[in-house]
Amino acid sequence: xxxxxxxxxxxxxxxxxxxxxxxxxxxxxxxxxxxxxxxxxxxxxxxxxxxxxxxxxxxxxxxxxxxxxxxxxxxxxxxxxxxxxxxxxxxxxxxxxxxxxxxxxxxxxxxxxxxxxxxxxxxxxxxxxxxxxxxxxxxxxxxxxxxxxxxxxxxxxxxxxxxxxxxxxxxxxxxxxxxxxxxxxxxxxxxxxxxxxxxxxxxxxxxxxxxxxxxxxxxxxxxxxxxxxxxxxxxxxxxxxxxxxxxxxxxxxxxxxxxxxxxxxxxxxxxxxxxxxxxxxxxxxxxxxxxxxxxxxxxxxxxxxxxxxxxxxxxxxxxxxxxxxxxxxxxxxxxxxxxxxxxxxxxxxxxxxxxxxxxxxxxx
Amino acid sequence: xxxxxxxxxxxxxxxxxxxxxxxxxxxxxxxxxxxxxxxxxxxxxxxxxxxxxxxxxxxxxxxxxxxxxxxxxxxxxxxxxxxxxxxxxxxxxxxxxxxxxxxxxxxxxxxxxxxxxxxxxxxxxxxxxxxxxxxxxxxxxxxxxxxxxxxxxxxxxxxxxxxxxxxxxxxxxxxxxxxxxxxxxxxxxxxxxxxxxxxxxxxxxxxxxxxxxxxxxxxxxxxxxxxxxxxxxxxxxx
Numbered sequence: 287x288x289x290x291x292x293x294x295x296x297x298x299x300x301x302x303x304x305x306x307x308x309x310x311x312x313x314x315x316x317x318x319x320x321x322x323x324x325x326x327x328x329x330x331x332x333x334x335x336x337x338x339x340x341x342x343x344x345x346x347x348x349x350x351x352x353x354x355x356x357x358x359x360x361x362x363x364x365x366x367x368x369x370x371x372x373x374x375x376x377x378x379x380x381x382x383x384x385x386x387x388x389x390x391x392x393x394x395x396x397x398x399x400x401x402x403x404x405x406x407x408x409x410x411x412x413x414x415x416x417x418x419x420x421x422x423x424x425x426x427x428x429x430x431x432x433x434x435x436x437x438x439x440x441x442x443x444x445x446x447x448x449x450x451x452x453x454x455x456x457x458x459x460x461x462x463x464x465x466x467x468x469x470x471x472x473x474x475x476x477x478x479x480x481x482x483x484x485x486x487x488x489x490x491x492x493x494x495x496x497x498x499x500x501x502x503x504x505x506x507x508x509x510x511x512x513x514x515x516x517x518x519x520x521x522x523x524x525x526x527x528x529x530x531x532x533x534x535x536x537x538x539x540x541x542x543x544x545x546x547x548x549x550x551x552x553x554x555x556x557x558x559x560x561x562x563x564x565x566x567x568x569x570x571x572x573x574x575x576x577x578x579x580x581x582x583x584x585x586x587x588x589x590x591x592x593x594x595x596x597x598x599x600x601x602x603x604x605x606x607x608x609x610x611x612x613x614x615x616x617x618x619x620x621x622x623x624x625x626x627x628x629x630x631x632x633x634x635x636x637x638x639x640x641x642x643x644x645x646x647x648x649x650x
Numbered sequence: 651x652x653x654x655x656x657x658x659x660x661x662x663x664x665x666x667x668x669x670x671x672x673x674x675x676x677x678x679x680x681x682x683x684x685x686x687x688x689x690x691x692x693x694x695x696x697x698x699x700x701x702x703x704x705x706x707x708x709x710x711x712x713x714x715x716x717x718x719x720x721x722x723x724x725x726x727x728x729x730x731x732x733x734x735x736x737x738x739x740x741x742x743x744x745x746x747x748x749x750x751x752x753x754x755x756x757x758x759x760x761x762x763x764x765x766x767x768x769x770x771x772x773x774x775x776x777x778x779x780x781x782x783x784x785x786x787x788x789x790x791x792x793x794x795x796x797x798x799x800x801x802x803x804x805x806x807x808x809x810x811x812x813x814x815x816x817x818x819x820x821x822x823x824x825x826x827x828x829x830x831x832x833x834x835x836x837x838x839x840x841x842x843x844x845x846x847x848x849x850x851x852x853x854x855x856x857x858x859x860x861x862x863x864x865x866x867x868x869x870x871x872x873x874x875x876x877x878x879x880x881x882x883x884x885x886x887x888x
Contacts, residue, residue, distance in 0.1 A: 344786055362791070372786035378779055380801055390797070391787035438787065448786070 294353075295320045295478050296366075296446060298341055301350035311336050311347070312502045318446060323472060323479040325489035328499035329525065334482045335375070335450055337499070341480065342372050342448050368395065372448035375482075376455065377435030379423040384415065387423050388438045395442070409441035412471055429460035433467075440471065450482040468492065486526045490514065498522050520567055520648040528569040528646055530617050536564045536647075544647060550614035554589045556645035565650040572606065574644035575618035578637045579628060587639035591616065595634045598625075609638050653851065660852030661859055672853065676860055679837040682750050683818040686757030690765045690813045695806065697762075698769025699799065703778075716770065719763025724756075728826030731756040735827065748829040753837070756823035761813040768812055772805030773798060804875045811875075815868040819861060 294317040303311040311333045318324050318341070326334040339345040341352055343363045352359040354366045371391065379387050385406050392402040410416045413433040418426065423434060432452060439447055452468065453461045469492060472479055483489050489496050490510040497507040498521075506518040517523035520531065534548040539562050546568055547553050560566055576587060584590070593616065597608035605625050609616040616638055620628075630636065664672055701713055733739050735747045735755070746752040776798055784794040799806065821839035828835030830844060838857045845854035 339782075342786060344782055364790075367785065368788050370786075371788070372783075374779060374783045374786060378777065378783040380780065380797060390784065391789070394784075394787060394789040394793050442788065 294318065295355060296341060297353040298337070299351045299353065301337065301340055301347045301352070303336055303340060303345070303347045303349075305336075310502050311340060313337060313350075313504050316341070316497060316504060316507075318478050318480055319495075320445075320478055322494040323481060323492055325481045325483055325493035325496045326499055327483055327486060327489040327496050327525075329484055331501075332484075332499040333502040334484075334499055338372070338448050338450060338480060338482050342370055342446075343367055344372070369444060370446040370448065371439035371442045371444035373432075373435045373439050373450060373452060375451040377431045379426070379431055379434055382423060383420050384410070384418045384423055384426070384434050384437075385420060387434055388441050391438060391442045405441045405443070409437040412440060412474065413437040413467065427460075429456055429464060432456065432464060436468070436471070444477050446478045446480065448480045448482070451484070452481070453483075453485075453488065465491065490526075498525065500525075515643070517569075517646055520569060523569040523646045523648070527573075528571045530570055530572065532568045532570075532614070533650075534566055534568055536560045536562050536566055538562055543642060546647065548614060551612065552591065552614055554640070554645060555642050556647045557643050558647040560647055560649055566647050567650055569646040569648065570616075570640055570644055572617040572619040574640055575609075575616055576639045577607065577609075577618055577620055577624070577628065577630075578639065580635045580637055582637055585639055587641045589640040589642070589645070591638045593636055593638045595630055595632055595636060598630070598632055609636065611638065657851040657855040658859075661856035664852060664856040665859070672856060674833060675836050675838055675841045675857065678750065678835070679818060679839075680864075682753045682824070682837060683757060683814060685754045686817050687761050687765075687810060687813045689754070689758045690761030691810065693758075694762045694765025694809065694813070695769050695799075698766040698809075699773050699795075701766070702770040702773035703795075703798075713770065716763055716766045720767055722760060722763065723822070724760060724820040725822035725826065727759045728756055728823035731759060731823065731827050747827060748831060748835060750828070750835055752827040753824045753835060756827045757817040757820070760820060760823060761817045764813040764816050765809045768809035769802075769806060772802040772809065775805065776801045808872045808875050811868040811871045815865055815872075818864055818868075 296318040298313055298316045301311055301313045302309065316337070326337060328334050336345070340347045343352060343359050343366045346361050354363070354369070359366050380390070388406045388409055389402055392405055397405070407416070410419055413436055415430060415433045415437060418430060418434070423431070426434065436452065453464055456464060465488065472492070481489065481492060493510060495507060496510055496513050497504045498513060499505070500521050506513060506522045513522065513526060517526060517528065524531070532548050534546040537545045537547050537553065539560060542557060542559060544556050544558055544560060545553050546556055546566060548568070554568065556568060576585070580592065591609070591611040591614065593609035593611035595607060596610045599606040600622070603622055604619050605622055607618045607620065609618060618638060697716070701709065701716065731752065732747070734741045735744065735752050736742055746755065780801060781794040781798050784797045785791070789797065819839060821843060824835070824837055825840050825843070828837070828840065830836050830840040838861050842854045842857050842861070845857065
């Protein structure tokens with residue numbers, strides 16, 4: 287999002303942490319670079335929040351080290367804790383007014399009263415809640431509470447800002463507005479941000495880099511483009527939207543492309559380097575399946591299937607299609623507009639096309 | 651019935667006449683019980699906070715002991731403190747027996763478990779993540795702990811009221827260790843016993859009404875806190 291610089295500000299090395307004998311974080315290496323937005327993306331229970339707490343020196347790892355600007359972080363490290371701020375989930379506000387909440391961290395840092403006043407005013411303005419300054423915190427809506435929690439952290443002008451699921455529990459409209467404001471705020475303040483989220487869309491929209499977590503481990507780190515285009519594992523592919531998998535065997539493999547015979551009998555061409563004869567799973571995103579009328583001219587997509595439309599499932603502005611092609615079932619997503627333009631209805635014949643690079647192959 | 655109505659009428663007359671005997675007893679009661687509750691707070695709040703937040707082997711037993719303290723019979727506490735302060739007792743050298751100090755000591759033993767138990771429940775009612783959030787904003791451990799107690803402050807005030815209510819109305823312990831000496835260790839409850847025995851029902855009733863008023867004020871305070879609490883926990887809406 288912001289122009290990321292590349293020196294590591296915060297690093298975690300060989301971090302292990304357990305709760306009640308269950309290993310919840312097992313991370314070889316992670317780094318947060320100055321000015322970047324790093325998203326920790328994963329399902330519930332993947333260890334994201336625990337990793338965040340270890341990196342923020344809010345908990346001490348069972349093993350491993352956290353390094354802040356080249357120096358190992360000690361237990362309750364004040365240097366890091368004064369440079370960082372975190373917004374936990376849910377946003378815990380305490381009794382008192384909005385201004386008193388925002389003032390808390392400033393008082394903890396023993397800033398003079400005039401500076402505290404100025405920072406409170408600026409933070410509330412930035413989050414567009416200046417009108418709530420003297421409102422009691424326990425009377426706020428969920429969206430307002432989240433904004434106050436963000437203002438409370440931003441007022442500290444942190445070098446690293448940890449945001450744990452900042453849009454959880456918000457309805458769609460409030461969430462959309464908060465995300466837009468968050469992006470603006472981050473551009474303006476430009477701290478390094480560690481964003482915890484289970485929403486790939488949120489991670490891809492806000493982050494410069496994404497670390498995908500599964501069962502306490504980081505299974506892939508890269509730019510949103512890297513993660514989206516080349517998911518490293520079936521889990522990453524599935525979690526980031528390529529949730530449909532086809533089983534097959536690699537027939538030939540050369541120069542980064544493979545011919546894979548699917549269990550349904552069709553042969554598809556896909557990018558990757560599995561060996562010939564290997565059993566694989568082929569994943570695709572339904573939005574990468576292009577639908578065209580029958581006998582339409584060939585395109586650059588090498589994988590073409592003559593198919594019958596078996597089912598239509600409207601989803602707001604989009605429509606999910608189930609296609610059947612000689613024993614192969616495919617899912618596709620098109621807009622309502624495209625559906626009308628193609629005059630599609632159940633039973634219609636279509637051509638389904640998928641690019642070589644849109645198929646993600648994983649060894650079984 | 652006439653006796654009761656007559657006693658109540660005379661009691662109000664005594665209360666508004668400014669009878670020094672009556673007001674000295676009321677003053678001594680408030681002084682002894684307030685001192686005991688203050689000491690109870692000094693011990694009970696840190697103890698309750700520690701038991702509420704710390705995790706250590708045997709914590710369950712310690713919590714059970716504190717809760718047992720809520721059911722301590724005042725006469726048993728009086729006996730225990732009497733033995734401690736009697737001339738042959740380990741604290742006999744203090745010379746406190748039959749003085750207000752002995753009464754404060756006995757009432758302190760009764761008040762401290764109330765304060766500790768209510769403090770324990772109060773600090774546990776605050777989400778522990780609140781302290782984590784405070785530390786995530788740069789607060790030290792003590793700053794975060796103070797914030798935690800501040801969040802529990804309404805319930806802590808209930809601890810004060812409950813402790814005070816428990817000791818102001820007890821008679822067994824203060825009678826045993828104070829001796830009900832006029833002008834020295836006579837308090838409302840011991841005076842009620844004495845005046846009733848003497849057949850001075852109006853004085854006993856006046857003291858009883860004062861005691862009821864004090865108990866009512868303490869309980870009204872708790873009720874007000876309890877009714878204010880749900881407003882804080884209202885469900886979130888956006």
